[in-house]
Amino acid sequence: MCVCVYLRVCGSEGTIDTSIDAVYYDVDLFNTPQSVIDELHAKGRAVICYVNVGASENWRADFKQFPAAAMGNGLAGWEGELPCVVPSGVLTFRSVVCLSLSVR
Numbered sequence: 293m294c295v296c297v298y299l300r301v302c303g304s305e306g307t308i309d310t311s312i313d314a315v316y317y318d319v320d321l322f323n324t325p326q327s328v329i330d331e332l333h334a335k336g337r338a339v340i341c342y343v344n345v346g347a348s349e350n351w352r353a354d355f356k357q358f359p360a361a362a363m364g365n366g367l368a369g370w371e372g373e374l375p376c377v378v379p380s381g382v383l384t385f386r387s388v389v390c391l392s393l394s395v396r
Contacts, residue, residue, distance in 0.1 A: 316340055322352055347373040 308319060310331050317332050321341035332339050348358045350372040364375035 310335065310337075318342060344373075345376075347375045349373050 308317070308324065308328050310317075310328065314337065316338045318340045319329070319342065321343045324341070329339050329341075347367060347370070348355050348363060358376065362376050364377040367373045367375060
């Protein structure tokens with residue numbers, strides 16, 4: 293039995309093989325259908341969901357919720373990701389996390 297299966301799938305490509313005998317599945321919160329999470333839970337698997345709270349990704353449903361003042365410059369090697377700089381008075385770290393999770 294595997295201890296953990298790391299399956300961060302970006303965009304719409306790829307599928308999650310739910311037949312892997314693992315204790316934990318680490319999946320992308322936004323790209324993993326609820327039905328897959330439910331299936332894994334039904335099989336007794338623990339599911340950990342990846343959420344990027346340090347950057348805004350332009351393909352995510354929450355991207356337009358972030359004010360321009362909270363966006364930094366692009367990240368080298370990570371096209372479409374802008375670091376959240378969260379200047380004082382614009383957003384709090386908690387509000388960044390809540391914005392991201394509110395679209396799920």
